[in-house]
Amino acid sequence: IQRNVKHIEVNDNGEFITLDFNDQSLPYRFVQTMKDIYAKQQEFEKKLADGDNMYTVIELEHEINLYFKEKIDLLFGEDTCRKVYGDILPSIEMHIDLLNQLTPYFEEYTKMRREKMNKYNAGRMGNV
Numbered sequence: 001i002q003r004n005v006k007h008i009e010v011n012d013n014g015e016f017i018t019l020d021f022n023d024q025s026l027p028y029r030f031v032q033t034m035k036d037i038y039a040k041q042q043e044f045e046k047k048l049a050d051g052d053n054m055y056t057v058i059e060l061e062h063e064i065n066l067y068f069k070e071k072i073d074l075l076f077g078e079d080t081c082r083k084v085y086g087d088i089l090p091s092i093e094m095h096i097d098l099l100n101q102l103t104p105y106f107e108e109y110t111k112m113r114r115e116k117m118n119k120y121n122a123g124r125m126g127n128v
Contacts, residue, residue, distance in 0.1 A: 015083040
């Protein structure tokens with residue numbers, strides 16, 4: 001069985017995150033996380049617009065940044081945020097940037113899956 005695993009170096013210490021495309025739930029979880037981040041960002045921006053003081057803004061931002069730190073670590077594995085960002089609480093913009101940088105790997109996977117399924121379906125129908 002051919003493994004479809006990508007190891008992506010994420011810092012100067014040689015640490016990496018692994019994208020295991022043999023796990024068919026990974027692309028789905030990636031897309032759901034992207035949708036979730038977009039929805040939460042919209043919610044955050046609405047709450048931020050209603051925030052009338054520095055304390056409210058800081059508390060809201062802290063809450064959303066913790067939320068996405070947990071989401072990223074769940075998606076790519078424990079300690080992902082530490083590997084990628086160091087010992088900080090990353091901002092939502094940093095998470096979006098990371099996901100945007102990883103999107104081409106998922107696009108490549110999707111293209112490869114479509115090609116394989118087209119070959120499989122053609123073979124089952126007796127076509128080449």
